[in-house]
Amino acid sequence: MLLGQMVSGLFEAFKLIIEGDPEIYTIIFLSLRVSGIALFIATAAGVPLGAWLGLTGFPGRRLVVALVYTGMGLPPVVVGLVVFMLLSTTGPLGSLGWLFKVPGMILAQSIIALPIVAGLTMSAVGGVNKNVKQQLVALGASPAQVRWATLSEARMGVIAAVLAGFGRIVAEVGAVMLVGGNIQYRTRVLTTAIVLETRKGNFGMALALGIILLIISFFVNAAVLRLHRKELGES
Amino acid sequence: MSAVYKLEGVKHNYDGRTVIDIGHLEILEGEIFGIIGPSGAGKSTLLRLLNFLEPPRQGVIRYRGTAYSAGNMPSLDVMREITTVLQKPALLSTTVFNNVVYPLRIRHKRPDPQKVALMLQRVGLTKLGHVRASSLSGGEAQRVALARALIFNPRVLLLDEPTANLDPANIAVIERLVREFREETKMTVIVVTHNVFQARRLCDRVMLLHEGACVEVNDARRFFESPKHALSRAFLSGEVIF
Ligand SMILES: Nc1ncnc2c1ncn2[C@@H]1O[C@H](COP(=O)(O)OP(=O)(O)OP(=O)(O)O)[C@@H](O)[C@H]1O
Ligand SMILES: [Mg+2]
Numbered sequence: 146m147l148l149g150q151m152v153s154g155l156f157e158a159f160k161l162i163i164e165g166d167p168e169i170y171t172i173i174f175l176s177l178r179v180s181g182i183a184l185f186i187a188t189a190a191g192v193p194l195g196a197w198l199g200l201t202g203f204p205g206r207r208l209v210v211a212l213v214y215t216g217m218g219l220p221p222v223v224v225g226l227v228v229f230m231l232l233s234t235t236g237p238l239g240s241l242g243w244l245f246k247v248p249g250m251i252l253a254q255s256i257i258a259l260p261i262v263a264g265l266t267m268s269a270v271g272g273v274n275k276n277v278k279q280q281l282v283a284l285g286a287s288p289a290q291v292r293w294a295t296l297s298e299a300r301m302g303v304i305a306a307v308l309a310g311f312g313r314i315v316a317e318v319g320a321v322m323l324v325g326g327n328i329q330y331r332t333r334v335l336t337t338a339i340v341l342e343t344r345k346g347n348f349g350m351a352l353a354l355g356i357i358l359l360i361i362s363f364f365v366n367a368a369v370l371r372l373h374r375k376e377l378g379e380s
Numbered sequence: 381m382s383a384v385y386k387l388e389g390v391k392h393n394y395d396g397r398t399v400i401d402i403g404h405l406e407i408l409e410g411e412i413f414g415i416i417g418p419s420g421a422g423k424s425t426l427l428r429l430l431n432f433l434e435p436p437r438q439g440v441i442r443y444r445g446t447a448y449s450a451g452n453m454p455s456l457d458v459m460r461e462i463t464t465v466l467q468k469p470a471l472l473s474t475t476v477f478n479n480v481v482y483p484l485r486i487r488h489k490r491p492d493p494q495k496v497a498l499m500l501q502r503v504g505l506t507k508l509g510h511v512r513a514s515s516l517s518g519g520e521a522q523r524v525a526l527a528r529a530l531i532f533n534p535r536v537l538l539l540d541e542p543t544a545n546l547d548p549a550n551i552a553v554i555e556r557l558v559r560e561f562r563e564e565t566k567m568t569v570i571v572v573t574h575n576v577f578q579a580r581r582l583c584d585r586v587m588l589l590h591e592g593a594c595v596e597v598n599d600a601r602r603f604f605e606s607p608k609h610a611l612s613r614a615f616l617s618g619e620v621i622f
Contacts, residue, residue, distance in 0.1 A: 280470035283431050283538075284483045284528065285460035298473055 150348055157349025158356055166353075168330075173357060176334040179247060179325075180315040183254035184262075188307050191259045195266025195306065199299075200292045213267065216260025221253075222319025228253040229323045245326040250334075253320040258310035265309055269302025270295060305372040312365040316358060335361075381408040383442075384536060384568045385430060390439035392425060392592075399425050400436070400592040412562060412569040414583035414600065416576060416615070422592040423572040424467065427538045430570065431464045460487065464538040469525035471513035476505060476524050479513050483532040496531070502560075503527040504553060519550035526554060530561055537561075539571040543578065555582055576616060580604050588612050 161169060198210060230236050232244040232252075243249035273295045281291045296303070318336035325332030327341060335358045342351035385407040392400035399422045407413050415423050428434050429441060435450040443462075448454050463483070471479050480499060481491040500506050503523040508516070513524060522542065529537060539558070543551040555578065562569055573579050579586050579600065586603040588595040588611065596609040607613050 274470065276466060276468055277470040277472070279428075279433055280464075280466050282433055282459070283462075283464040283466070284486070285456070285463065285532070286486050287456055290486045294472065 151352075154348035154352045158353035161350065161353040162357065169353065169357070171330055172333055172335055172338050172354065175247075175332070176315060176336075176358075177361075179250045179321065179334060180254055180311060183251045183314055184258055184307065184311045186251070186255040187258035187262045187310055191262030191310070192266050192303060192307070194259075195263040195303075196270050196292075196296050198263070199267040199270030200295060210267070213260050213264045217264045219257060219260065220319065221257050221314075221317040222323065224256050225253055225320030225323035228256065228320065232324065244324065245328060245332060247325075247332060250321045250325040250332060253324045254314040254317070257317060257320060258314045261313055262306050262310040265306030266299075266303050269299040269306060272302065273298045301372045301375055305369045308365050308369045308372070312362055312369070315365070316362055381410060383407060384409045384444055386442035388440045388442065390429065390436050390441060392422075392429060392434070392437050398592055400429065402426075402439075402592070402594050405587070405594055405597070407568065407570060408585075410562070410566045410568055411584040412558070412571065412582055414579035414586040415570065415572045415589055416574070416579050416586060417589035417595075418615070419574075421589045423589055424540055425592075426589065427464055427540050427570065427572060430536075431462050431538055432459060433464070460532075461535040462538070463529045463532075463534040463536070464540060465522075465525045465529045465542060467540040467544060469518075469521040471516075471521055471524060473514055474512070475510050476500070476513055476516070477509040479524055480527045480531055483528060487532065489532075499527050499531055502557065519546050522546060522550065523553065526557060530557070533565050534567060536568045536570070539569065541572055541574065544574065551578070558582065576604070588615060590615075 194213075198206065198213065228249065229244065231238045232241065232249050233239055234244075241248070243252065277298060278291055278295060281294050286294060316336065318340060321327075321332070321334050322337050322340065325334070325337065327333050327337040333341070335354050339351050339354045339358070342348075342354065383406040385405070387402050387405040389404075390400060390402045391398060415426065417423055425434075429436050432441075432443075432448065432454050435453055437450060440447045440449050442448070443454065443458065446454075446458075472482060477496065477500075481496055484491045497506070497509075500509055503526060505520065505523060505527065508520065513521065516524065526542065537558075542558070543554050546554070558569055558571070559582070561567065571579075571582060573582075583600045585597060586600050587597040588603075588609070590611055596603065596607065596612045598608065603612065604616065607616060
């Protein structure tokens with residue numbers, strides 16, 4: 146029975162994808178837009194933060210690092226809850242009117258991605274061989290030039306950090322569900338649509354969306370792996 | 381010849397363990413000075429101190445007349461006269477060409493393509509300019525590291541085991557280049573080597589370092605033909621002295 150449902154669901158999924166159901170495309174586009182903009186924000190803040198943490202020592206660094214590591218494991222649904230409370234009409238950011246709207250979803254996903262991008266950037270930068278840094282100084286590099294070259298040596302790891310952040314937010318459901326509200330054509334993204342269609346028993350639609358999400362995740366993770374392998378091959 | 385370096389009471393320690401303890405040492409302008417000694421003697425540490433990569437815990441390192449110490453390290457301009465080729469060639473993950481011109485770029489000098497091409501030719505890497513450094517063999521990487529150190533005409537060149545793990549042909553190329561560049565630019569070369577034959581071929585003067593202390597400094601010929609110190613004799617005869 147279950148197997149039969151899955152098989153017919155798969156057939157329907159491929160049919161929907163091939164026929165190009167307009168709602169599916171709206172959902173895919175919104176998913177990529179929300180997660181893409183959130184990633185852009187997280188990258189703009191997280192790469193400099195991670196580089197700074199990886200390159201310099203300052204009092205209190207350990208505390209910041211501990212916070213970043215904690216943030217990397219934040220459950221999206223908790224972030225969603227906090228952002229929901231901030232954006233609700235009685236919350237401190239309620240006047241923005243972002244709840245159940247795209248900007249609210251972007252805010253929540255930025256918060257989820259930021260520590261991932263920052264933490265992995267920090268590891269990549271911190272992982273650059275000490276020998277290389279010493280050699281740069283011996284070649285006459287100023288402290289700023291050493292920092293710049295170190296960041297450039299870590300570039301593959303930094304790109305991998307950004308991609309990992311994207312992989313995480315495009316697949317998360319808790320935060321966009323709470324903050325976006327899963328409104329058709331407005332805030333419905335791949336993950337929330339899957340939840341809804343599954344509940345309604347529309348396994349074909351749910352599977353079609355799931356396959357698309359898998360394909361996106363697959364390409365992002367394949368790219369991350371490729372970069373890591375390249376980095377290992379080069380060091 | 382005047383002294384490039386004068387070390388006075390230089391001590392260095394790691395985790396409370398004395399690694400360098402040199403009461404007095406002079407290294408002369410334009411000479412090839414060899415440092416030999418058993419593993420762990422402190423040879424690499426001494427090179428780091430001479431390149432001012434680390435401040436000495438105690439004592440004074442006089443470089444071209446100016447005294448430097450823990451609280452008073454040289455400026456970037458002075459640092460840029462001295463360079464080290466580390467034992468493990470640390471190349472940047474970019475092309476051979478970009479590695480070789482790196483010291484020029486950080487000095488805000490435009491690399492002269494002809495000069496760079498000549499340098500690549502001299503180290504036998506003409507065809508490898510656009511190859512990624514990560515794909516080089518050990519000997520090729522070592523020659524890139526040497527070319528990168530020579531491209532900006534340093535006043536002092538420190539070499540840490542420049543030919544360890546290399547085949548005889550690569551060893552000969554590197555020794556010849558060091559000799560040629562010393563003649564052309566009158567730079568001072570300080571070379572750490574395990575290989576006593578290399579020290580004999582290459583150096584004007586040689587020092588035996590043992591447990592961080594200078595056991596004997598002598599003209600290369602005299603050092604190898606009639607070493608004064610019992611430890612030098614033991615080291616040269618291949619005995620284990622550590
Ligand atoms: N960064 C460091 N921290 C702690 N100890 C160190 C450090 N660098 C070197 N040492 C110690 O200092 C001593 C001298 O090391 P050094 O690398 O200068 O020896 P070396 O003569 O170059 O030996 P080798 O011929 O094996 O290269 C060693 O006992 C080493 O363990
Ligand atoms: Mg050494």
